[in-house]
Amino acid sequence: MDWLTKFPTMETATLRDLRKAIDDSFRSFTRAWGDTFEWFFEPLRIFLIQAERLMLNTPWPIVLAVIGLIAWFASRSWKITGFAVVALMVIGWFGMWDDTMRTISMIFVCTVVAIAVGIPIGIVMARSNRVQAVVNPILDVMQTMPSFVYLIPVVMLLGIGRVPGVIAVVIYAIPPMIRLTNLGIRMVDKDVLEAADAFGSSSWQKLKNVQMPLALPTIMAGINQTIMMALAMVVIAAMIGVQGLGQPVLQAINNQYFSIGLFNGFAIVCIAIIFDRVSQAYGRRLQKHLEIVHG
Amino acid sequence: MADKPAIGIEIRKLYKIFGPNAAEMVARVENGMTKTELNEKHGHVLGLRDINISMPAGGIQVIMGLSGSGKSTLIRHINRLIDPTSGEVVVGGEDVVKMNPDQLREFRRHQTAMVFQKFALLPHRNVLENTVYGLEVQGVDRASQVKSATMWLERVGLKGFEKKYPNQLSGGMQQRVGLARALANDAPILLMDEAFSALDPLIRVDMQTILLDLQKDIRKTIVFITHDLDEALRLGDRIAILRDGNMVQQGTGQDIVMNPADGYIQSFVEHVNRGKVIRVSTVMKQGGAGEGLASIASDALLDDAARQLIASNATHLQVTDAAGRPVGTVDMAAITRGIFPAGGGQI
Secondary structure (H helix, E strand, C coil), X not given: CHHHHCCCCCCHHHHHHHHHHHHHHHHHHHHXXXXXHHHHCXXXXXXXXXXXXXXXXCCHHHHHHHHHHHHHHHHCCHHHHHHHHHHHHHHHHCCCHHHXXXXXXXXXXXXXXXXXXXXXXXXXXXXXXXXXXXXXXXXXXXXXXXXXXXXXXXXXXXXXXXXXXXXXXXHHHHHHHHHHHHHHHHCCCHHXXXXXXXXXXXXXHHHHHHHHHHHHHHHHHHHHHHHHHHHHCHHHHHCCCCCCCHHHHHHHHHHCCHHHHHHHHHHHHHHHHHHHHHHHHHHHHHHHHCCCCCC | CCCCCCCCXXXXXXXXXXCCCHHHHHHHHHCCCCHHHHHHHHCCEEEEEEEEEEECCCXXXXXXXXXXXXHHHHHHHXXXXXXXXXXXXEECCEEHHHCCHHHHHHHHHHCEEEECCCCCCCCCCCXXXXXXXXXXXXXXXXXXXXXXXXXXXXXXXXXXXXXXXXXXXXXXHHHHHHHHHHHHCCCCEEEEECCCCCCCHHHHHHHHHXXXXXXXXXXXXXXXXXXXXXXXXXXXXXXXXXXXXXXXXXXXXXXXHHCCCCHHXXXXXXXXXXXXXXXXXXXXXXXXXXXXXXXXXXXXXXXXXXXXXXXXXXXXXXXXXXXXXXXXXXXXXXXXXXXXXXXXCCC
């Protein structure tokens, strides 16, 4: 009755050969194409370094003022703006200013990349059910696959550093951007689209004048989700050499420094709250003409 | 502003069948298969059957029917928002069905404009930006866009509302924006799909008045869809009645009220105020011109004739034709017989 209690498996040798074949072929792929990938992602690396340099080299009062102004113009709320400025000042006072600036610049770059890649994919997906049927399961895999698993091939291809970190973060954070762009465009009122057709709009005019503006609040929700997910990846990205608030947390885990972990953790939470409240308030302001005001 | 001459619309042998093998079903429907049979045996839905209408240039053609009669499907064939299964839609000598996508887009930009039941305004644009939409799509320069839009907004009574957003306006005002947007396009054909059906009755009558006033100037070919017979009779130079995708009757409002084609139309017409539909020429006594009588035009409505008779305290009115020549007389008895026909009015 041995066959009932023990699940039948393939031969150990076959399994070993299979793993070896996959590993070898990926390794030779890395060797053959590693340089090409590095060359391809070179602009991203320059962008990252420039963004970080900008955040670190600008005098802190200016950075604080600019973040305050952005928060104010996006949300038009004194409460949110005040919170953003005070929280950043407390973070700075606790000696985490530089790491915070690194993290913010990384999140900024990740969000820009996610928007630049995610919105076009979302648009294509909204236009074709076939593309949607192909892309959706890929997004499911991206969202559920443990992030450590895709860190392995990324590191094998590009080594340790900022760029593989950003790629790992973008892979993890881009699905809501794509999904919500697709959803936003698909939810656009059919009557309004028909009107646009009746006036002879081309597909580009429809996209530009009707679909994108009406989908914008939903797309903003996608951007908000992307930022939040990118922040959640900060510590994991630190494992492959991304500098910022994640690295002290990693050190704290290794050395059991409870207070360092706590301070940096709270700094990440504060940044998350600032980004979330500001982008949500902006999204709500975009929606104000979609609500019914007149009785 | 009717820069472009009005053009007529000719719909010939138009069939629309919904379903995967619609084209193969046309022959079956042509051989007399009914809508129910088609649905039960072949799983296809008959939208329109053998529609033939000739809509004269510069007039208001009303297409009337209850929900499911195919009237909204029919109007969407004119600018081909819906593709027909077979048939021709000839507008200004050109068959819309045969146009390629580019030609169709140009046709929609310059020859037609449409007003929708649910307004279909762009919620993120203010009133002015909504009104310029058609011109923007055409690629007209911004200054002319604004000039034309401002003019039409003023004509529909929305001066001062240019910066408001649709959600700040009532339904009636939103539909005025819809009307201004369509008129700003300066297309010879205006398609109105239940344009006033979503408005409450008083506003609806208001909008009808605005449309009739505008039409005196613009003289466009207007196709107006409605389920409301009173609206149809008030607006329509000609009325076509659809039922279950079939054309049941076409004619002027008076034709339809005086000679309903079947019991279905009879039941519609029964409750109509005939005094507001039937014209004096229909009930007058030919000849016998009376000297010294007050006169009334032969195309005046019975209601107005009755009012004038009462006001002038006379027994007869002299009926004159368009040139002012006397053609006959009319008295209260004739008017009353016109408004309350023998055998009519029973439930």
